[in-house]
Amino acid sequence: xxxxxxxxxxxxxxxxxxxxxxxxxxxxxxxxxxxxxxxxxxxxxxxxxxxxxxxxxxxxxxxxxxxxxxxxxxxxxxxxxxxxxxxxxxxxxxxxxxxxxxxxxxxxxxxxxxxxxxxxxxxxxxxxxxxxxxxxxxxxxxxxxxxxxxxxxxxx
Numbered sequence: 001x002x003x004x005x006x007x008x009x010x011x012x013x014x015x016x017x018x019x020x021x022x023x024x025x026x027x028x029x030x031x032x033x034x035x036x037x038x039x040x041x042x043x044x045x046x047x048x049x050x051x052x053x054x055x056x057x058x059x060x061x062x063x064x065x066x067x068x069x070x071x072x073x074x075x076x077x078x079x080x081x082x083x084x085x086x087x088x089x090x091x092x093x094x095x096x097x098x099x100x101x102x103x104x105x106x107x108x109x110x111x112x113x114x115x116x117x118x119x120x121x122x123x124x125x126x127x128x129x130x131x132x133x134x135x136x137x138x139x140x141x142x143x144x145x146x147x148x149x150x151x152x153x154x155x156x
Contacts, residue, residue: 011048
């Protein structure tokens with residue numbers, strides 16, 4: 001897939017039907033529509049993005065800005081486009097925008113079994129710093145807490 005074929009933009013309310021469809025396909029414990037609606041409220045610290053290909057939402061990322069930190073809460077890409085760089089584009093966009101706002105670190109949790117996601121995060125400078133035992137209630141699987149520290153210039 002050509003890099004220019006994917007466009008990253010801010011999430012909006014008209015994206016929610018498609019996002020909920022993707023969420024149902026990807027996750028065993030999908031977020032509710034109401035959870036995504038809350039992320040779009042203007043007074044929230046949410047930093048939500050979508051990836052579009054040919055005018056259709058094919059992935060999304062939810063993160064939160066809290067003081068000098070960005071926390072990535074949810075990232076998903078349609079299964080048929082996984083491995084084609086869509087998630088990488090979303091993740092890179094989120095981190096670069098956060099860095100431009102002066103964050104000093106980024107955090108996230110990831111299932112210990114999600115090797116593809118761990119590799120993506122490590123490729124962006126994240127390192128494992130802790131383990132959350134039985135974090136995922138659907139399977140009791142542990143989560144790895146990962147951290148990235150940004151440079152003082154905010155360039156990440």
